Structure formats: C-alpha cells, structure tokens
Amino acid sequence: MVNLGDIRRQYTQGRLDENTSASDPMTQFHAWFEQYRGTNPLEPTIMTVASVDASGQPWQRVLLLKAYDERGFVFFTNFESNKGQHFALNPKASLHFFWMNLERQVQVQGTLEKISREEAAEYFHSRPRESQLGAWASAQSRPLPDRATLEQRFAEVSAQYEDGEVPLPDYWGGYRLSPQRVEFWQGGEHRLHDRVEYTADGDAWLKQRLNP
Structure with a gap:
C-alpha cells in the first residue's frame, strides 16, 4: 500500500459566508x-x-x-x-x-x-474546422481497432467536405x-x-x- 496520509496542506485562501453570498x-x-x-x-x-x-x-x-x-x-x-x-x-x-x-x-x-x-x-x-471534422470522424465511445483507422476516417471526411461547410451531425x-x-x-x-x-x-x- 502506498501511504499518502502525510500529504497535507492548510486551506487559508478565504471564507464563504451564507449571509453575504449571493441570493441565487x-x-x-x-x-x-x-x-x-x-x-x-x-x-x-x-x-x-x-x-x-x-x-x-x-x-x-x-x-x-x-x-x-x-x-x-x-x-x-x-x-x-x-x-x-x-x-x-x-x-x-x-x-x-x-x-x-x-x-x-x-x-x-x-x-x-x-x-x-x-x-x-x-x-x-464556431469551432476550428478540424474539430468539426473530428466530430464526423469519431464514433465516440465505440471500439476502435487502431489509431490508423481513426486517422483514415479523418482524412476521408476532410476530403468529403473539402470544398464546403462542414455540416452539423x-x-x-x-x-x-x-x-x-x-x-x-x-x-x-x-x-x-x-x-x-x-x-x-x-x-x-x-x-x-x-x-x-
């Protein structure tokens, strides 16, 4: 077991008062x-x-x-x-x-x-174009055989939308x-x-x- 019990610090940055904090x-x-x-x-x-x-x-x-x-x-x-x-x-x-x-x-x-x-x-x-393309390239959370497959898919969608706006999936x-x-x-x-x-x-x- 890695014992971390001796890692300690005091918190002294400020206070929070329920009477002076915002109403919402x-x-x-x-x-x-x-x-x-x-x-x-x-x-x-x-x-x-x-x-x-x-x-x-x-x-x-x-x-x-x-x-x-x-x-x-x-x-x-x-x-x-x-x-x-x-x-x-x-x-x-x-x-x-x-x-x-x-x-x-x-x-x-x-x-x-x-x-x-x-x-x-x-x-x-408003996102960078590469991030927009990434949303098309990635089947988020699904199994992926290797990195090369993801990069190939990114290249494919980059070519598909090369001449126009990247649509919202x-x-x-x-x-x-x-x-x-x-x-x-x-x-x-x-x-x-x-x-x-x-x-x-x-x-x-x-x-x-x-x-x-």
Whole structure:
C-alpha cells in the first residue's frame, strides 16, 4: 500500500459566508468564476460531469463548460457517446468544478435537456474546422481497432467536405443542465471548511450553511 496520509496542506485562501453570498447560485457562480478566470488558469472551463448508466453504475469524465446563464450550464457532446446514452435513460447529472488555486469547489446537481439545433449549429461552426471534422470522424465511445483507422476516417471526411461547410451531425449537439442544487465549498484552516448550499424551491432558492 502506498501511504499518502502525510500529504497535507492548510486551506487559508478565504471564507464563504451564507449571509453575504449571493441570493441565487448563478450569481454566486459567476462571481467565483470571474475570480478564478482572473488567476489565468490553464483551462478555466474544465469540469467533471457525472452520469449513471442503466445498471446504476456512476461514470465521470472531464468536459468543458461552454456557456452559462440564469437557465443553467451548457456543454456539447456526441449524443451516441456513453454519456449521451446515459442521459437518454436518466436526464439527471452532476457537475463539479475544482479551483484548487482558490481552494474552492462548486458542485451542481440538476436535470438535462438538449439545446436547440440552431444553438448547437452556431457553436459547432464556431469551432476550428478540424474539430468539426473530428466530430464526423469519431464514433465516440465505440471500439476502435487502431489509431490508423481513426486517422483514415479523418482524412476521408476532410476530403468529403473539402470544398464546403462542414455540416452539423445529427448525433452531435448540446445539453443544458438546469440546477436543482448547487453547493459552494471554500477550504478552511484546520479542515473547518465553509459550505453553502442552494436548493431550488419553485422560482426561488433556499440557502443554508452545511457542516464541513
């Protein structure tokens, strides 16, 4: 066994007070996100997305957040991927943001819905052309015999769409996660962390402090 128990650090970056945090979680998220982005992280939009398959087994993967507003959080993927199949069976998911340099975490649980094809197309065509072609070349999550097969498929679709716009695949688009619960975590000294939980109550939000 590799013992990691002696790896420790104190969290002293800040505090989070339920009495002064924003009245709704999206406003609070925006404030924290802008502060985090101001630290010039390598990838500010990185998040972990959790889903559950048909057997009840949880899955996680890292994706990039592409938009957010008062309606929720938007990301894009192949609908035929593992996560797309999970979401088709159970349209609930969890997002997790870990901003270590600020000693902060944000956890989000909610319900998913697909965004419109028009919204998906607008984002798809804003991507680098090679990324658009990659969406056609990859049967995401399906078995692949070797790297050469993927590269051959990429070459084929590159030639197919050489003289025109790359169309949006029918199996590719975006999801919006509408939050039902959002928790903000601020690391605290002596493991006395600050945790503030928002839960949806109709059109309003209930806010409370949780034990660390």
